[in-house]
Structures are given as structure tokens and as C-alpha cells.
Amino acid sequence: MRIGIMMRSADEAGGIGVYARNIVEELLKLDQENEYVLFYKTEKHLGRYEKFANCREIFLPGKNKAVWDQWKIPRAARKERVDLIFNPKFTVPLLTRCKTMMVVHGADWFIPPYDEVYTTIDNFYIKRVMPLYFRRADAISSVSDYSTDGFVQAFPWCRDKIKTIYFGPNRIFKRISDRQALEAVQTKYNLPQEFILTVIRYDHGARNTRKNFKGMAEAFSLYKKMGGKEKFVVVGRDCDLYAKEYDLKAMGIEENVIFTGLVPQVDLPALYSLARLYLYTTIIEAFPIPTTEAMACGCPIVTSNGTGLEELTHGVSLAVDPLDSQAIAEAIDKVLGDEALQEDMRAKGFERSKIFSWEKCAVQTLEIFKQLVRES
Incomplete structure (x- = not known):
């Protein structure tokens, strides 16, 4: 199985960036059987995972996020013959033959009154464009039941394709007594x-x-x-x-x-x-x-x-x-x-x-990868 991962979100400084960098690290540690192809929009983290023999890192330069997601990624995925495209964020290529999986980190965009804080353009994207990604995705993981419930409330038709998968703190986080x-x-x-x-x-x-x-x-x-x-x-x-x-x-x-x-x-x-x-x-x-x-x-x-x-x-x-x-x-x-x-x-x-760990997150994510490819 060849798994393509969209690494655009790895450049982010907040929680989504932390998620992207850690889930990839943990998947590569866990899974030595399958091949991984990482697609980067910038060179910021290029080479981060070169120590893993079953991983290729490819730089796909681009300025426009939508063009990168919807044109460059499907084209590169075809060239690399990947079986599945995974995005640690909330978009997937709409026109691809691959199975796709995405991650939603919150449903506050759709839950009143918090959806009112966005601009008109943002709300158009949230209400009209993002649902296209949700329909196209073959699987969606959510970071908490709270997020999953809010998401299903807004999009009931996604109920059967969304699953809560917790992640956790980096291993360096433990009480220091020194x-x-x-x-x-x-x-x-x-x-x-x-x-x-x-x-x-x-x-x-x-x-x-x-x-x-x-x-x-x-x-x-x-x-x-x-x-x-x-x-x-x-x-x-x-x-x-x-x-x-x-x-x-x-x-x-x-x-x-x-x-x-x-x-x-x-x-x-x-x-x-x-x-x-x-x-x-x-x-x-x-x-x-x-x-x-x-x-x-x-x-x-x-x-x-x-x-x-x-x-x-x-x-x-x-x-x-x-x-x-x-x-x-x-x-x-x-x-x-x-x-x-x-x-x-x-x-x-x-x-x-102890309930929350990147290892558990990777195990559950990999199981969904395998299930999707088996179904293809």
C-alpha cells in the first residue's frame, strides 16, 4: 500500500501543525510494511523524516492553497501511484481516483453563534466549499467526541464515515522533579x-x-x-x-x-x-x-x-x-x-x-487506511 500525505498543514504553528508533524512521525515508526509519500508545499520541514526507509519526501512548490490541494496533489498522487491520500487537515482533492481521508479539528465553524465571527468570504467557503470535501472524503477522523457530535449535527449524512480518534502529548511531557x-x-x-x-x-x-x-x-x-x-x-x-x-x-x-x-x-x-x-x-x-x-x-x-x-x-x-x-x-x-x-x-x-497518545492515534489511523484500501 502506498499512502500519500498532504503536508501543507505541517507548516502551521498551532495545534493542527503539531498534529500533522506528530501523526506522520508516529505512523512511520509504527508501519514498516507500507510506503509513504509526503507532499510538501514549502521546504520548511522537507527532510524531517529522511531517516525512515519507507518514506519519500517530495517538494511541490505553490502559492495558492486551493490549486495545490486540487490540482498539484492529484497530479502528483497519480505519478507516484498512491492508493490513498491522507490530509491531517480538513480538505481532500475532489477529483482523484484514490481513497481519501481527512481530519477535522473542530466543528465550531458550523455551530451558532460562533460561525458568526467569520467574514462573508470565510463563511462562503465554510458553508459552500467545505461540505464538498466532506462528501468526497471516504473517511473522516475527528479529535474529540465533542467535535464529532457538532460535525454530525451540522452534516448528518457524514455520520457513518466519521470516527473520533484521540491524540496526545509528546513523550517529553512528564513531571520534572530535578x-x-x-x-x-x-x-x-x-x-x-x-x-x-x-x-x-x-x-x-x-x-x-x-x-x-x-x-x-x-x-x-x-x-x-x-x-x-x-x-x-x-x-x-x-x-x-x-x-x-x-x-x-x-x-x-x-x-x-x-x-x-x-x-x-x-x-x-x-x-x-x-x-x-x-x-x-x-x-x-x-x-x-x-x-x-x-x-x-x-x-x-x-x-x-x-x-x-x-x-x-x-x-x-x-x-x-x-x-x-x-x-x-x-x-x-x-x-x-x-x-x-x-x-x-x-x-x-x-x-x-495515559488514554491519550500518538501511538494509539497512529494505530487507529492506520487501521482506517487499510480498511479503505481493502474496499477499493
């Missing part, structure tokens, strides 16, 4: 002895409201008024822009919020291990990778109810209404005021995190 290693990271980012952590990027435009940084900041302000001593450390791409968008001084927390910017993955396990609590109360979320990382590192979690977050952290977090800042503040106070509760959350988080 005091020297912890102090090195603490010094590097000028961190306080005690802090609450969130890992959250800044999304430009109306979509940013879903991240609910304002709600978390207001909750932190209320917690400080309750007598909380910790500071709030915010990690993520462009996260300092939140300080420009929201008046932290008026909230009384300007001196108590630290923005680190984007942090290399290698430093994150230490940050999770140093933090007293991980706070992540976004309004809508399918499968937030940092939350699995926090669990694997034994960090107690306060998160949102009724989304993929509650599904992900079932039984190990304190889940609250993300729109209720008072409830968030009280949850923070409850966890940080109870050492026994923290220890219980750490232990349960460790166990829960």
Missing part, C-alpha cells in the same frame, strides 16, 4: 516562586473572544481580591497582545500577569511542573493539546464545562462555566486552598493522560 532543571527554566523566564499557568495563543479578529482571556483575567483579579498570592503566567504566540486589548491595570492585576511569549516545547514540561495550577477556560474547544500536557505533568487543572475540555479532563479537573468569572475564581481558590485535592488531581491526571 530542582536544578526547574530553577534553570524559572530563571530563564524570570518566573515567581508560585504562579498559575495558562498556555494560550492570541487569535487576531473576532475569533479571539473564544479564547476567553478576558474571563480568565477577571477571574484572576477576583481571586487576588480573595487573598491569592500567586501570579498569572501566560504562555503563547503573541500572548502579550492581550495586555493591549484588555485593561489589566483597571482590573488591578497589571503587575501580577507575566507574558512569556512563545516558549520552546522543551521548556514546557518544567513550566507545567512549576505551576501550582493550570487555568484554561476557553468558550469553545475541541481538543486542546496543552491540557493533555498539563495532565501528563501532574498539574491540577481548572477548565470549562460543556466542551471538549470537559471530555478531555473528565474526572480530573474542576470544570466551571467559562462565562462566570466568579465561578472560575472560586474554583481556583478551592484547588489552591486544598493540598489533598491537588494531590488527588495530580494522581488522576497522570492516569487520565
Whole structure:
């Protein structure tokens, strides 16, 4: 079996890019029997998997994403005689004889009122073009039941072709007890002895409201008024822009919020291990990778109810209404005021995190590949 993989999404900095790079790595480690052909739109990650003997990496330069997906990929797939085309994102070539599989990382595009945050052009693409991909795909994997349910609600006719396949944190995420290693990271980012952590990027435009940084900041302000001593450390791409968008001084927390910017993955396990609590109360979320990382590192979690977050952290977090800042503040106070509760959350988080792994994700994905090719 020859499997072609569209690697355009590997260039992305967010969760989709993390997914693309990790699922390919894990598939190549797992499967030595079949051949893989990786198609790149840029040279950014070209050569990343050259150590695998059953893998070929091909550079297909192109500027227009639609042209690359719908013309260059089918043409290259024919030339390489692939049996199946897999895209770690949400498009597939419409005109190809190959079996196709795609991944949806969330259904918030279609769920009101969150579909209202997109531009007219975006909404046209979402409502008119993307359903064509969903009809053409022979199989669709979704990153959580929350995402799957929302997707099926919008497109009932996809029910039989979509399956939830969890993924997980990188293997480097585990609790660090080495005091020297912890102090090195603490010094590097000028961190306080005690802090609450969130890992959250800044999304430009109306979509940013879903991240609910304002709600978390207001909750932190209320917690400080309750007598909380910790500071709030915010990690993520462009996260300092939140300080420009929201008046932290008026909230009384300007001196108590630290923005680190984007942090290399290698430093994150230490940050999770140093933090007293991980706070992540976004309004809508399918499968937030940092939350699995926090669990694997034994960090107690306060998160949102009724989304993929509650599904992900079932039984190990304190889940609250993300729109209720008072409830968030009280949850923070409850966890940080109870050492026994923290220890219980750490232990349960460790166990829960074992459910989520890239190896399991690759095994289930490969099984779908085999099933599709058998049916062809």
C-alpha cells in the first residue's frame, strides 16, 4: 500500500501543525510494511523524516492553497501511484481516483453563534466549499467526541464515515522533579516562586473572544481580591497582545500577569511542573493539546464545562462555566486552598493522560487506511 500525505498543514504553528508533524512521525515508526509519500508545499520541514526507509519526501512548490490541494496533489498522487491520500487537515482533492481521508479539528465553524465571527468570504467557503470535501472524503477522523457530535449535527449524512480518534502529548511531557532543571527554566523566564499557568495563543479578529482571556483575567483579579498570592503566567504566540486589548491595570492585576511569549516545547514540561495550577477556560474547544500536557505533568487543572475540555479532563479537573468569572475564581481558590485535592488531581491526571497518545492515534489511523484500501 502506498499512502500519500498532504503536508501543507505541517507548516502551521498551532495545534493542527503539531498534529500533522506528530501523526506522520508516529505512523512511520509504527508501519514498516507500507510506503509513504509526503507532499510538501514549502521546504520548511522537507527532510524531517529522511531517516525512515519507507518514506519519500517530495517538494511541490505553490502559492495558492486551493490549486495545490486540487490540482498539484492529484497530479502528483497519480505519478507516484498512491492508493490513498491522507490530509491531517480538513480538505481532500475532489477529483482523484484514490481513497481519501481527512481530519477535522473542530466543528465550531458550523455551530451558532460562533460561525458568526467569520467574514462573508470565510463563511462562503465554510458553508459552500467545505461540505464538498466532506462528501468526497471516504473517511473522516475527528479529535474529540465533542467535535464529532457538532460535525454530525451540522452534516448528518457524514455520520457513518466519521470516527473520533484521540491524540496526545509528546513523550517529553512528564513531571520534572530535578530542582536544578526547574530553577534553570524559572530563571530563564524570570518566573515567581508560585504562579498559575495558562498556555494560550492570541487569535487576531473576532475569533479571539473564544479564547476567553478576558474571563480568565477577571477571574484572576477576583481571586487576588480573595487573598491569592500567586501570579498569572501566560504562555503563547503573541500572548502579550492581550495586555493591549484588555485593561489589566483597571482590573488591578497589571503587575501580577507575566507574558512569556512563545516558549520552546522543551521548556514546557518544567513550566507545567512549576505551576501550582493550570487555568484554561476557553468558550469553545475541541481538543486542546496543552491540557493533555498539563495532565501528563501532574498539574491540577481548572477548565470549562460543556466542551471538549470537559471530555478531555473528565474526572480530573474542576470544570466551571467559562462565562462566570466568579465561578472560575472560586474554583481556583478551592484547588489552591486544598493540598489533598491537588494531590488527588495530580494522581488522576497522570492516569487520565495515559488514554491519550500518538501511538494509539497512529494505530487507529492506520487501521482506517487499510480498511479503505481493502474496499477499493
